[in-house]
Amino acid sequence: MAGISTQTVHDIFQNMEYGSSSTSFATAQSWLEKHSRTLGFFADGTFSCPAERQMYNVTDSKAEVICSIVCAKDQDVASVVSSASAGFKTWSELSCYQRARVLRRSAGVLQRHSQCVSELCELSQSPTSPAALIRLAQYYTSWAQLRDTLMPVWTPQGIVAVVVSDDCSVYSLLLKVLPALAMGNAVIVVPGRSTSLPALLLAQLFMEAGIPAGVLNVVTGSEASLGVQVAQNPHVNYLTYSGCKETGEDLAKAAAGCGLPMTYSFSTSSVCPFIIFESADLDSAVDGAMELAFRKKKDCQWVLYVQESVCDSVVARLRLRMAAMKCVPHASDADRKLIDTAVQGAQQQGAALIQSCPPPPAGGLYPPTVLCGLAPSCDTVISPPPGPVLPLISFRSSAEGVTVGNHSIHGQAASIWTEDLTLALESAKSLSVGSVWVNCHSVMDPALPLCGRKESGNCTDGGREGLYQFLRPSLTPTLPRSTHTSINYDEFGSAASKFLIPEGFDPSSVPRFYSQLVGGQLRKADSDCTRSVLGPEGTVLAHCPDGGRKDVRNAVEAAIKVQPGWMKKSPATRSQSLYSLADILEKKRQDIAASIQTQTGISLEEAEKEVELSISRLSDWAARCDKEQGGIPFLPQSGSALSTPEALGVVGVILPSSKPILSLVSLLGAAVAMGNAVVMVPSEKYPLPALEFIQVLQDSALPGGLVSIITGDRDKLTHALANHSVIQSIWYWGSIEGCQFLQYSCACPLKHLWLHCECEDEEKGGRDWTSSNPSHQEELWRRAVVWKCVWVPTA
Known part of the structure; x- marks a missing residue:
C-alpha cells in the first residue's frame, strides 16, 4: 500500500529520526488569512492597525514570513492605557462571582479553539500545550470567585502591565495575565515576537468569552522600548516582566524613577543543576538529562552534576544513547557562534567531547554535545551556550553535590535523581532554588508557586502566593508616581557628610556619644x-x-x-x-x-x-x-x-x-x-x-x-x-x-x-504603624x- 513505511519499531528507535509532521496549520492559517496576515494591537475589544506605522515580520521555523504586525507609537500606548482605565472601572465594579463566570467561560472558549491556539503557537515557534492553558484558566477562575472571601482587605493594583521577551513561552505569559484578571485588574500585554500572535488570538478569544472591552489589551512592537513607554504612563499601577535577563535589565534601568512597582522573572536566562547521585536509577536519570538538554527549545540552561562513583557509568550510557542521534536545530547564526566558541574554549581547558556526529560547518543545526571533565569555574558551566550542549561535572559526596549545585548565581529550578528519599528531601531543602523536581523534571501546575532565587527573579508566580503581586492592602498608600530625573548613579550617596559645630556650648551638658551595633x-x-543628633529645638x-x-x-x-x-x-x-x-x-x-x-x-x-x-x-x-x-x-x-x-x-x-x-x-x-x-x-x-x-x-x-x-x-x-x-x-x-x-x-x-x-x-512616611489591620502583618x-x-x- 502506498505511503506505508517499511521501517520497524526497532529501526525507528535505532536512528531516532524526527517523524514527518502531519500538521497542516490549516486553522491557524485561516485565522491569519481572515486578518489579511496583518495584525495591529488589540485595545478596547478590537484590533487596530493605524496607518503610517512600522511593521515587523513574524517567521516560522523555516524563516518564512507568516504575518506582519504593527509597531505601536507613543499615541497608541496612550490610547491603550485609556482603554485599560475604562476597562478597569467596569471590571472592578463586577462582583467576584461575575468575574469568575467570565473566566470560566474563557476556559471553555480556549478548549473549543485549542486547535487554533496550538497551531498558532507552533507556527510562532512558541509551542505550548493548550491543556496547560485551559488548566490555568480553570484554576484562576476559582480564585476570582474567592477573592473577597479569603482576601477581604486587599484591593487590586489597577492597571497591570505584563511585559515578556522574545524567548518567553505563552504559558509564562498567561501565568501572569490570568491571576491579574482574576484579582480584578485590567491588563496591558507587551508580548515578544514569538508570543505576539498567540497573545492577540487569546485576547480575541477572551473577548468572545465576555470580558469587557479594555480589560485585556495587547500592544505590539519592541518589548523593551514599549515596556518603558507603558511604565512611564502615570495611569499604570504595576509592571511585571518575564523573559531574558538582558532585556529585563534594560527595562528596569530605563523605567527607574517612574514611581512604578516592578518585578522581574528571568527564568529563560537561568542556569539550573541536574544532579545525579549514586543512589539514582541511572537509566532514567540519563534519559531525563537528554530530554532536557537536547530539546529544540529549552526554557533554561542545564548543567549535569554526577557523583564520581557513577560518573563513568553515566558517561557510558550517554555515549550509547547519543550514538545515533541527529542534529538539533538552534535559533540563529549568532547562537551557532556562541556554541562553537563555548565548545572550543571547553576543549582548550581539557574537556572531553561526546557528540553524536561531527557538527556541520554552518547552518541552523548542531549535534547533541556533552562536555565532560569541566571545572565549576569554567565559563561554559557558569553560562552555558544556547543549543544542544550539556556541560558535565563530577562531585564526590552528597554534600559537595549540593554545594556545586548552589554554585550558580541563578536559582530558578533543580532536578535531583536518587532513590533515597531522605537524601532527596535534605538536598531539596538545601538547594537555593525555587523549584526542585525529584526523579523528574519540568513538572508544572498553577497550584504551586514559581519563585526564582538570586539572579533568576524577584517575584512569585503561581498558587495563592502569586496572587499577592496583583493586590495591595486596602489601607496602604501606593508609591507616588513621578517622572524620571537625571541622577548620576555612580555619585549617588557620595556627598560629604555635614558636620555641625554647635553654638553656645554648655559645659554642664556634654552630649552623649553613641556606638552602632555591627556584628x-x-x-x-x-x-x-x-x-x-539634633533635638526638636535644634540643640545637639x-x-x-x-x-x-x-x-x-x-x-x-x-x-x-x-x-x-x-x-x-x-x-x-x-x-x-x-x-x-x-x-x-x-x-x-x-x-x-x-x-x-x-x-x-x-x-x-x-x-x-x-x-x-x-x-x-x-x-x-x-x-x-x-x-x-x-x-x-x-x-x-x-x-x-x-x-x-x-x-x-x-x-x-x-x-x-x-x-x-x-x-x-x-x-x-x-x-x-x-x-x-x-x-x-x-x-x-x-x-x-x-x-x-x-x-x-x-x-x-x-x-x-x-x-x-x-x-x-x-x-x-x-x-x-x-x-x-x-x-x-x-x-x-x-x-x-x-x-x-x-x-x-x-x-x-x-x-x-x-x-x-x-x-x-x-514625619509620616504614609503608613499607619499603629494599625492592627491584619493585611499589614500579612504584607x-x-x-x-x-x-x-x-x-x-x-x-
Whole structure:
C-alpha cells in the first residue's frame, strides 16, 4: 500500500529520526488569512492597525514570513492605557462571582479553539500545550470567585502591565495575565515576537468569552522600548516582566524613577543543576538529562552534576544513547557562534567531547554535545551556550553535590535523581532554588508557586502566593508616581557628610556619644567620624557614628555567618527568642520612651504608648513564627508536591522617621521571625531610639550579628546596601531619588525591593504603624519570605 513505511519499531528507535509532521496549520492559517496576515494591537475589544506605522515580520521555523504586525507609537500606548482605565472601572465594579463566570467561560472558549491556539503557537515557534492553558484558566477562575472571601482587605493594583521577551513561552505569559484578571485588574500585554500572535488570538478569544472591552489589551512592537513607554504612563499601577535577563535589565534601568512597582522573572536566562547521585536509577536519570538538554527549545540552561562513583557509568550510557542521534536545530547564526566558541574554549581547558556526529560547518543545526571533565569555574558551566550542549561535572559526596549545585548565581529550578528519599528531601531543602523536581523534571501546575532565587527573579508566580503581586492592602498608600530625573548613579550617596559645630556650648551638658551595633558588637564608624543628633529645638542631643560602606560590609559578613544557623533553628526556638526580646523591651520601656520623647518632642504619654504597642508587635511576630508552614496542595497529576516559605537571607532596611521604635520592631520582627538576618539604618532625623534599642538587642537571646544597626547618611548607606551582592532584599523609606536609584541599581545584582517615598519635611512616611489591620502583618510576612516547591512523583 502506498505511503506505508517499511521501517520497524526497532529501526525507528535505532536512528531516532524526527517523524514527518502531519500538521497542516490549516486553522491557524485561516485565522491569519481572515486578518489579511496583518495584525495591529488589540485595545478596547478590537484590533487596530493605524496607518503610517512600522511593521515587523513574524517567521516560522523555516524563516518564512507568516504575518506582519504593527509597531505601536507613543499615541497608541496612550490610547491603550485609556482603554485599560475604562476597562478597569467596569471590571472592578463586577462582583467576584461575575468575574469568575467570565473566566470560566474563557476556559471553555480556549478548549473549543485549542486547535487554533496550538497551531498558532507552533507556527510562532512558541509551542505550548493548550491543556496547560485551559488548566490555568480553570484554576484562576476559582480564585476570582474567592477573592473577597479569603482576601477581604486587599484591593487590586489597577492597571497591570505584563511585559515578556522574545524567548518567553505563552504559558509564562498567561501565568501572569490570568491571576491579574482574576484579582480584578485590567491588563496591558507587551508580548515578544514569538508570543505576539498567540497573545492577540487569546485576547480575541477572551473577548468572545465576555470580558469587557479594555480589560485585556495587547500592544505590539519592541518589548523593551514599549515596556518603558507603558511604565512611564502615570495611569499604570504595576509592571511585571518575564523573559531574558538582558532585556529585563534594560527595562528596569530605563523605567527607574517612574514611581512604578516592578518585578522581574528571568527564568529563560537561568542556569539550573541536574544532579545525579549514586543512589539514582541511572537509566532514567540519563534519559531525563537528554530530554532536557537536547530539546529544540529549552526554557533554561542545564548543567549535569554526577557523583564520581557513577560518573563513568553515566558517561557510558550517554555515549550509547547519543550514538545515533541527529542534529538539533538552534535559533540563529549568532547562537551557532556562541556554541562553537563555548565548545572550543571547553576543549582548550581539557574537556572531553561526546557528540553524536561531527557538527556541520554552518547552518541552523548542531549535534547533541556533552562536555565532560569541566571545572565549576569554567565559563561554559557558569553560562552555558544556547543549543544542544550539556556541560558535565563530577562531585564526590552528597554534600559537595549540593554545594556545586548552589554554585550558580541563578536559582530558578533543580532536578535531583536518587532513590533515597531522605537524601532527596535534605538536598531539596538545601538547594537555593525555587523549584526542585525529584526523579523528574519540568513538572508544572498553577497550584504551586514559581519563585526564582538570586539572579533568576524577584517575584512569585503561581498558587495563592502569586496572587499577592496583583493586590495591595486596602489601607496602604501606593508609591507616588513621578517622572524620571537625571541622577548620576555612580555619585549617588557620595556627598560629604555635614558636620555641625554647635553654638553656645554648655559645659554642664556634654552630649552623649553613641556606638552602632555591627556584628553583635558596639563599634565606632570605620571612618572614625561622627554626626550630631539634633533635638526638636535644634540643640545637639548626642553624637552618633557616621557609618559607611565598610560598616555595611562588616555587618553583612557577620550576618552571613549566623543567618544559616538561625534559619535552621526550629520555629519554636525563634519564637522564644522573640518573646525574650519583647520581655527585655518591657524592662527598658521607660528608657526607650524617654529617648522617643527627647528625640521627637512628643509627650511622654504618647511615647509610652508607642513602646507598649512595640512590645505587643514583637509578641505578635513571636507567636507567628511557627504558624506559617506552607502546605501540600491537591494536584491533578500523580505524585505529591510540597510548598514551603523560606527566608530571603540578609535584608537591608532603611527605616522611616515615623514611629521610630514601632516601625523598627515591626520590620525587625517580620524579618527575623522568618529566619532572615537584618542590617538596619535608622532615620537620620530620629536615630536615638534605635541606638537605645541596641541595649535591648544585646541583652536578648538573638545571635550576635543577626541584627546590625548602622547610623549615618541615608543615601550613602543605601548605596552601600544596593551594591552588596549578598543582600537579597531592601525595604526602603526615603526620597524619590533614592527609590529611583534602587530601581536602577538593584536590577543587577537583582534584589527584592519594597519602596516607600518619605517626604523630607514630613514625619509620616504614609503608613499607619499603629494599625492592627491584619493585611499589614500579612504584607510584612510575605515581604520576608520566598517560596520553594518540591515535586515527588509516586508513579
